[in-house]
Amino acid sequence: MSAVPPIRPAYQTASSQAEIQANLADIRHRIQAACARADRDPSTVRLLPVSKTVDESRIRMAYAAGCRLLGENKVQEAYGKWETMADLTDLHWAIIGHLQTNKAKFVARFAQEFQALDNLRVAEALDRRLQEEGRSLDVLVQVNTSGEDSKFGLAPDQVLDFARALPAYGALRVRGLMTLALFSSDENHVRPCFVLLRSLRDQLRQEAPQGDAFAELSMGMSGDFEWAIEEGATTVRVGQAIFGSRTLPDSYYWPEGTAGKP
Structure with missing residues (x-):
């Protein structure tokens, strides 16, 4: 177990490019340190x-x-930003929050990846809309590793059957798994969520029809990403440690009872 504290004080709002750049440098330094503890190459963590x-x-x-x-939870918020900043032609967007089927058309139009796939109705809606747009989309399957009823994501024992159904949706490029760990300052409660996701990924690589495609593990946020890296994360989703604490409550961006704070 590492001695890295998972929960840090409220983050100061970064209001200048220099402050954002400094925060990014700090996060990258912490990523490198976590990789060193885990004997990993930092280039394997995004x-x-x-x-x-x-x-x-x-x-x-x-x-x-x-x-x-950049990662966004709310599809319409992300879509609005994409439209407003269309001049930044190489700025791409990842949707990391729950998606309703009636919003699939927006994701299909602009998103680079979708990290919260957890039901086949959404898979079908995305696939249909993507085919209409002539696009494909990187997707990660969301897994509920904490066992909390309030969280979205597949139960661990549903993941293999779900993965076996995904080849039917040709516009979806499966890349791996995503999870929201239990929000806790107790390392002994948080790490098992990451360990479980990694073990599921390893099982899928052996047993799923697209096994080799399950390479990504998107896990770890501002308060716990170092632990996630030590347990195999390939993508860490960090918001507040870069941009500062938010004014809106987490319940606005995550389902009720979901206490994750990227």
Whole structure:
């Protein structure tokens, strides 16, 4: 077990490009340190900055600081930002929150990836809309590793059957798994969520029809991403540690009872 504290004090709002750049450098340094503890190559871990609630001016600062992929929970918020910042042609968007089928048309139009796939109705809706758009989409399957009824995501014992159904949706490029760990300062409660996701990924690589495609593990957020890296994360979703604490409550961006804070 590492001695890294998972929950840090409230983050100061980053209101300049220099502050965002400094926060990004700090996160990358912590990623490197976590990789060193786990004897991993830092290049195997992708930082996904999460820009929910972040306004256009600060997103443009993040872009100037080098960010080219941003994560968003709310589809309509992300779509609006995509339209407003269409001049940034190499700025891409990842949807990391729950998706209703009637919003699939928006994701199919603009998103680079979708990290919260957990039912076949959404898979079918996305596939149909993507075919109409002439696009494909990277997707990660969301798993409820904490066992909380309030969280979205497949139960661990449903993941293999779900994965076996995905080849039917040709516009979806399966990339791996995603989870929201239990939000806790207790390492002994948080790490098992990451360990479980990694073990499911390893099982899928052996038994799923697209096994080799299940490479990504998107897990770990501002408070716990170092533990996630030590347990095999390939993508960490970090928002507040880059942009600062949010004014809106978490319940606005996550389902009721879901206490994850990227």
